[in-house]
Structures are given as C-alpha cells and as structure tokens.
Amino acid sequence: MPERGRARSLAEAHVYLDVVVSGGSARPSVAETPDGWLVRAGGLEVVVPYEAEQEARRSRATFGTGVSELLDxxxxxxxxxxxxxxxxxxxxxxxxxxxxxxxxxxxxxxxxxxxxxxxxxxxxxxxxxxxxxxxxxxxxxxxxxxxxxxxxxxxxxxxxxxxxxxxxxxxxxxxxxxxxx
The missing domain is CATH 1.20.58 (Methane Monooxygenase Hydroxylase; Chain G, domain 1)
Incomplete structure (x- = not known):
C-alpha cells in the first residue's frame, strides 16, 4: 500500500507530490472517493477531504487553511x-x-x-x-x-x-x- 498523506487543498497535494516524487516528473492522478479526492503519484497518495478544499476556496487560501502537515x-x-x-x-x-x-x-x-x-x-x-x-x-x-x-x-x-x-x-x-x- 502506498504511503498516504492528508492535504488541505488540491493545490497543496500537487505541490507536495511535485516536491517529494523523484524529480517531480510523475503526473499525478486524481480520483474521487466518498471522503475526498485521492491524488496519487510515484507510489504516494494524498487525500484531500472535500471540506478542506471547500474551506480553502472560501477563504481564498491557495494551499489551504491552517498549517501544512505535508511540507515544512x-x-x-x-x-x-x-x-x-x-x-x-x-x-x-x-x-x-x-x-x-x-x-x-x-x-x-x-x-x-x-x-x-x-x-x-x-x-x-x-x-x-x-x-x-x-x-x-x-x-x-x-x-x-x-x-x-x-x-x-x-x-x-x-x-x-x-x-x-x-x-x-x-x-x-x-x-x-x-x-x-
């Protein structure tokens, strides 16, 4: 099973995968699940809960609200x-x-x-x-x-x-x- 993280927005998920997947060259796939989007690339999975993405859009926070748990x-x-x-x-x-x-x-x-x-x-x-x-x-x-x-x-x-x-x-x-x- 791939390693999985939790993102605050789709933009954060994509940036995270660009940073951590070797060379950022793997094109991520996005699938809808009952709880949110599942973004995959290079053996990694990032879950973006629907409510997190909605909150990011409402607050106009490109990468999400709160502090990142994926990127330092x-x-x-x-x-x-x-x-x-x-x-x-x-x-x-x-x-x-x-x-x-x-x-x-x-x-x-x-x-x-x-x-x-x-x-x-x-x-x-x-x-x-x-x-x-x-x-x-x-x-x-x-x-x-x-x-x-x-x-x-x-x-x-x-x-x-x-x-x-x-x-x-x-x-x-x-x-x-x-x-x-």
Whole structure:
C-alpha cells in the first residue's frame, strides 16, 4: 500500500507530490472517493477531504487553511523561490513579445501568486513574536538542508520581505500588462 498523506487543498497535494516524487516528473492522478479526492503519484497518495478544499476556496487560501502537515517551511520557501523564478522568466518573455503566447500573462500571474502564497505558508510556522523559524519546524531533509545552507532566509524579516516583493511584483506585472491579457 502506498504511503498516504492528508492535504488541505488540491493545490497543496500537487505541490507536495511535485516536491517529494523523484524529480517531480510523475503526473499525478486524481480520483474521487466518498471522503475526498485521492491524488496519487510515484507510489504516494494524498487525500484531500472535500471540506478542506471547500474551506480553502472560501477563504481564498491557495494551499489551504491552517498549517501544512505535508511540507515544512524550508520546502515552502524553496517552492516560493521556484515559482518566483518562473514568474521572472515568463514576465521577461511576455514583455519582449506579448502576442507570442496569449496564455503567458495568466501563467506569470499564477506563478507570482503561488510564490507569494508559498512564502505565506512558511510564515505560518513562525511562533508568535519569534524572529525566525525554530529548528524543530524543519522535519524534512530538504527543508533542513535549505535552512542549514542559508539560515538568514528563514528569519521573520526575510520571509516578510520576500512576501512583500512577490506581491508587489504581481501587482506591478498586472499593472503594466493587463491590457495584454
């Protein structure tokens, strides 16, 4: 029987499987069950209860409400950086020739949104009043490695700065290119 986790949204399930399945190359399958969606890839299964997905949509929380049990803050920061990198690259191509790919505008907007939302997920792990994420918040090898390599990346100030930058980049891109969409 495959290893099974519980996600707070379909988006979290997909991101989790992208992170943990070797190379993120396995295309997940989604099946409906009586209790929720079952998302599978690379020998892993993630259950997304219907009520969790509904709550995520109601609250406009891309990855779900509450704190993730699947991804640690180090992984969320890396996910955010990956989406930001994609947004920067896509934004450059879109700016160079907005007519080349009509869907690129929406892809860049989604990438900046996911980048910001991923960093917001990492911030959920910060204890009240703490200046940085505590070592015990990192339970995966990938998350601990990221923290060990760049501990300054996991301070409250840096996370809030990254979140503000991603949100401002999204706003700027929309402002400059809305007519292109």
């Amino acid at each position: 803050p180090g992984q969320w920061v890396l996910v955010g950086a990956t989406y930001a990198s994609r947004a920067l690259e896509g934004g450059l191509f879109h700016t160079a020739d907005p007519s080349a790919d009509p869907g690129r505008f929406h892809t860049v907007v989604a990438d900046w949104t996911y980048a910001a939302d991923a960093v917001a997920e990492a911030l959920k792990f910060l204890p009240e009043g703490a200046g940085g994420l505590p070592p015990e918040a990192f339970w995966t090898q990938l998350g601990r490695s990221a923290r060990d390599a760049e501990p300054g990346r996991f301070t409250r100030a840096k996370l809030e700065s990254d979140l503000a930058f991603y949100r401002q980049s999204l706003a700027d891109f929309r402002h400059l290119h809305t007519e292109d969409a």
